[in-house]
Amino acid sequence: MGKSRTKRFKRPQFSPTGSCQAEAAAVANGTGEEDDGPAAELLEKLQHPSPEVRECACAGLARLVQQRPALPGLARRDAVRRLGPLLLDPSLAVRETAAGALRNLSACGGFEVCDDMVAKDIMTPLVALLRECSAGLDSNDLSPQERKDQDRDSVENVANEAVNVLWNICECSSRAVSIFNKEGCLEIVLKYLHRFSTSVDLAVSVAYCLQTVTEDNPELLKSFGDSSLHVLESALLCPVTSMEYILLKTLVAGTIWNLKDIIPSKSQAEIINAILKVLSEVLEVNAAEMVIQMKEAExxxxxxxxxxxxxxxxxxxxxxxxxxxxxxxxxxxxxxxxxxxxxxxxSTDKELRETMALLTAQQTALEIIVNMCWSEDPSDDEWEELSSSDESEAFMENVFNECSGQLLSPLCLSHEIHTALTNCLIPKKVFEKTAFPDSVAVDICSRNPAWKPLIRKMNTIQCRALVCLQSLVSLLDMEHLGGAPALQALAQHLSQLLFSQSDFAKHADFLEAISSALRALLQTMASKNIPQCMTPEQLMTLCKAAIQSSNIGVRVNVVSILGIIGSVLAKEHDVLETLKAIGCFLLEVATKDPSLVVAGEALDALFDVFADGEEAEKASVQIKLLSTLKEFQPVFKMKIRKEGRSKYSPDQLCVLDNVRMNLRRFVAYQETVEKRLTS
Structure with a gap:
């Protein structure tokens, strides 16, 4: 139910408009030392009798909370308790800017701030506001002429800000999710979602919120009846009149996937097909063409x-x-x-919004596909930690379970998912997204400051596609991936992507994504006796560059890749020097890497490479493998005992203990090998 994430999406935030914008900007330009002064003044103005002054004060706080040094001062002055009542202010403008300030606070403050907001009872006025907005929109559900009424539009804006606050807080706080369940918030937000045909921005915010609160929340799932599911179905099947609707359909698909446990088994195949059809259509759209068309229109x-x-x-x-x-x-x-x-x-804002909505939808689609292929390990909420910075590096920071370097815990694909993935051509469309962003589109975006964020978004999609590819390669039958020739072509493609950048080691998010995909692919090829594609020179170049990464997942991946290829080479002839180079490298990592997880993976790789084969035996003697491991054995054991409980999870300790026992057996085996070769 509650989420224990350490990384979050970088959220779109509330930006003050109108007469208060200048004052808000002036506050935001203050220095860190001055933050306490503006905070005190703005918080005092929240009680002013003039609604215009209260609105401007909220707008100023909305800008101020985006400065991290200002947050402690705002917490000391109890900003949450002061802003909370303004969610129910008589002025709609004040309600909107107060909700905007709380939205920015919840987005920028992180988990501790969101927990504090719940502790200070922000959910009470927030839920009341959501109910009032729902009633207000219902009462104005009249003719098209009345649709243009300014108050009605204002109520929608207020509701949108409030839903974003709810989404942010529920993502960070299990207490907030419990309140969401208890207060019947589902019924309220589903009413908002039902308005998707006229209020797509509000519907998208609700869909984000629903995707969050329906995950690992069995209590809430009981509240979904036929009418609730019908609202979701209507949104999933809505006609696409803009890219915002593509994003909406994608988010709703993710929500419906979260509800799979309450869907009757007889309907499972139909629902899974419907979800993957939407995701397939999303991935089929060419974002680069949209960027080029946007430039042509301008x-x-x-x-x-x-x-x-x-x-x-x-x-x-x-x-x-x-x-x-x-x-x-x-x-x-x-x-x-x-x-x-x-x-x-x-203004080109519309085109920019459309393109950003499409890219966000494609990123979300790839994430949903991975969730359909894998289940979460309770100790590792990686997929929650999705990103971040606009989002790449934070997603990649914790995406691999340090026990084994693997992404999440594999499930056996159900027949329904397996069939739907292949029927909807998901592997092909994911493969296409692994390519580098179109150079023409990147050049266009780089020349326009407003469009530059699209470049990062396109790079993020490439990384998501690589992680998604790893899932598919690990779980689909080789025939459904195109057979041996297709796997070899895919390996060649990944190698070209990797070595097309001379400084690939600097791009940690890309390196982790592509090394995970390459690892899974090479493992599959090795198990099927399909010839590998990387040359020893490429292999060592990759390993020497990547092992310097501060990212544990990258280091785990490269030593695993080295073990996979080394174990294949050990069965061949005239590879003595290559095996010696691999062995020396793995020994260096095993004995010197600061992470026991990486050291354990390197030892496992050594066991695989030197487990069998005439040339492997010769190489092991020449690099003094036995003496080095015998010397390291007590050190490894001591490190596990000394660092284990403080630095590693029980699952990781279990894996490390297995490595320790295997090390003892491998040393005994190497002793027999050395005696035989030297006698």
Missing amino acids: TQRLKTTAETEETLEKANGRDLVEDDEMEEIPRKRKVRRKTFISDLLP
């Missing part, structure tokens, strides 16, 4: 505006004036020169 608007202005110049002749002359000659016709064309251009 270029066309620029050309049209220039032509229009040229026509106006000719028509107005001497009446044309500069902007700075306008106040002096108020009766003159005000026409801007070409230097102001950018001011006349229609």
Whole structure:
């Protein structure tokens, strides 16, 4: 139910608009030392009799909480208790900015801040606000003309901010999830979701929230009746009129997957097919083409505006004036020169939002596919920790279980999932997403500051696709992946991706993703006796660069890859020097890596490489494998005893203890090998 995550998505945050924007920006520009001053002043203004002053104070706090040094001061001054009552302020504008401030606080403050918000009873006014917004929207559900009513739009905006606060807090606090269950929040947010045809932004926020609260929450699942499921089904099958609807359908697909335990077995295959059909359609859209079209649309608007202005110049002749002359000659016709064309251009925000929505949907789709292939280990909520920075590095930071370096705990794929994955061509579409982002699209985005975040999003999708590929390779039958030729081509593709960047070791998120995929693929190929694709030179280049990474998952992966390829080479001829290089490298890692998990993986790799084979036996003697391991054996045992309980989980200690016992047996085996070769 409750989540124990250590990393979170970087959330879209509330940005003040209107008359309060300047004041909010002025507060945000303050230095860390001055944070306590503005905080005190803004918090005092929350009690001002004027709603405009209260609104501006909330807007200022919304900007201020985004500065981490300001958070302790706001906590000391009890900002949550002061903002809470304003969620029910008579002014809708104050409600919206107060909810926006709490949204930013919950997004920027992390787990401790969210827990503190729940402890200070923010859920009481928040739930009351959600109920009032629901009632307000219901009462205004009238004609299209009344749809344009400003109050109604304001109620939707308030509801959207409130749902985002609810989502953030529930993701961090099991107590908040319990309150969500107890207070019947499901019914409220489903009413919001039901409005997806007219309020897609609100529906998307609700879908994010539902995907969070339905995960590992059996108590809530009991509340889903036929009417609730019907709302989700309607949203899943809604027509796509914009990329926001693609994102909505993807999030709803993830929510329905979380509800799989309450779906009758006779409907399982149908539901799984429906989910994967949506995900397949999402992955099929070419985001790079959207970026290029976005640029073409802007270029066309620029050309049209220039032509229009040229026509106006000719028509107005001497009446044309500069902007700075306008106040002096108020009766003159005000026409801007070409230097102001950018001011006349229609906003490209819509295209940018559309593209970002698509990329987010594709990222989410890949994450859902991984969740369909694997179950979470209770000690490792990696998939929760998804990201982060816009999101790559934090996702990759903990994605591998340090016991074994594997991603999550494998499930046996059900027949329904296996069939749906292959029928919807999911492996093919995931493979396509592993390529580097289109260079033309990247170049376009790099030239426009507003579009630069799209580059990072595209890189994140590549990393997600690589992790997703690892899951599919590990679980699908070789035939469903295209057989041996397809696996060899895939291995070649991954090698080209890896070595196409001379500085690949600097990109930790990419390196962890691709090394995990490569590890799974090489293991599958080795088990099927399919020839490997990496040369010894490439292999050692990868290992020497990656072993310097601070990321434990990367180090575990590369020593595992070395063990897989080394064990295959040990069965061949004329590989003595290569085996010696592999052995020396693994010995170095096993005896010197600061992490016992990596050291244990390196020892396991040594056991695999030197377990059998004439040349492996010769290599082991020449690199003094036996004497080194005998010397290291008591050190390894002592480290497990000394560091075990303080640094490693019970599962990790169990794996390390197995490695310790295997080390003893391997040393005994090597003693017989050395006696035989030296006698």
